[in-house]
Amino acid sequence: MDELWEQIEQATEALCRKWNREARIGLILGTGLGHFVDQIEQAVSFPFESLPHFCKSTAMGHAGRLVCGKVKNINLIAMQGRFHFYEGYSLRQITFPVRVMKAMGVNLLIVTSASGGMNPLHRPGQLIVIDDHINLMGDNPLAGFNDDRLGPRYPDMSQPYDANLIETALKLARDRNITAQRGVYVGVKGPNYETRAEYRFFRAIGGDVVGMSTVPETLVAAHAGMRVLGLSTVTNVCLPDALEPTTGEDVIEVANRASSNMAAVIEGIIEEEARQAQSELFP
Ligand code: HPA
Numbered sequence: 001m002d003e004l005w006e007q008i009e010q011a012t013e014a015l016c017r018k019w020n021r022e023a024r025i026g027l028i029l030g031t032g033l034g035h036f037v038d039q040i041e042q043a044v045s046f047p048f049e050s051l052p053h054f055c056k057s058t059a060m061g062h063a064g065r066l067v068c069g070k071v072k073n074i075n076l077i078a079m080q081g082r083f084h085f086y087e088g089y090s091l092r093q094i095t096f097p098v099r100v101m102k103a104m105g106v107n108l109l110i111v112t113s114a115s116g117g118m119n120p121l122h123r124p125g126q127l128i129v130i131d132d133h134i135n136l137m138g139d140n141p142l143a144g145f146n147d148d149r150l151g152p153r154y155p156d157m158s159q160p161y162d163a164n165l166i167e168t169a170l171k172l173a174r175d176r177n178i179t180a181q182r183g184v185y186v187g188v189k190g191p192n193y194e195t196r197a198e199y200r201f202f203r204a205i206g207g208d209v210v211g212m213s214t215v216p217e218t219l220v221a222a223h224a225g226m227r228v229l230g231l232s233t234v235t236n237v238c239l240p241d242a243l244e245p246t247t248g249e250d251v252i253e254v255a256n257r258a259s260s261n262m263a264a265v266i267e268g269i270i271e272e273e274a275r276q277a278q279s280e281l282f283p
Helices: 004-018 034-039 096-103 163-175 196-204 215-223 248-281
Strands: 025-029 041-047 065-071 074-080 108-117 127-135 180-187 209-211 227-237
Touching: 004 041, 004 096, 025 034, 025 096, 025 248, 034 041, 034 074, 034 248, 074 248, 096 215, 108 127, 108 215, 108 248, 127 163, 127 215, 127 248, 163 180, 163 227, 163 248, 180 215, 180 227, 209 227, 215 227, 227 248
Parallel strands: 025 074, 025 108, 108 227, 127 180, 180 209
Antiparallel strands: 041 065, 065 074, 108 209, 127 227
């Protein structure tokens, strides 16, 4: 038996000392989307380093705090910034906040990111609703001792991204004249962007976009039985035969410019959940 359960309890207790609520939605705000926390009402913030067993966020463009509060009258917990495998942490460490969200009651996780687009139909700034993923991180957050209280030893991954949420997100985008496509996300460790041969390979094996996050958090959320919605902004188009150099600054700039589209879809999803919560209370 390892100490993960106790660590989750300790972090949950620390949160509950200042925010003793049951949350319904968890949000991981990736590159460009940190400002979404401004919409959270009655917000209570926790710098990551103030919470037991949380890592420090070192990635460019990522603030590092957990913000708890309400959007559309729904309790949610948002990570403003996240941890990445390339920062040197283990996948268990970087997914720890997802376990804490689950312990706080979260059953819907919205994971956002920036990614490189390999599908020739992609344009910079385009929104991708993640349909499936390929784990090429060379590791798995579920490896090692499995505490059956957290989820099964051999979790099913036939549909890690919730089919209804995918449809709803695509419809919300369409209704708002936002171009969005479904896509398969290839998760890599990073921190470098890919070579031409790597982009060609990832496209050939069925990938539409590639990024350095999302997969570990989704694996842990699916293990815990949470519904997951994955949204990614294509920040750089990666056509191997016409590849332009990319920098971290370019990625952040495009992600920032496209953030209002992603935020609009997230708001729509939260509204939908609020409607559902209401109908559970007053069937
Ligand atoms: N590769 C990996 N991660 C990324 C990329 C990319 O091209 N763009 C944004 N995140």
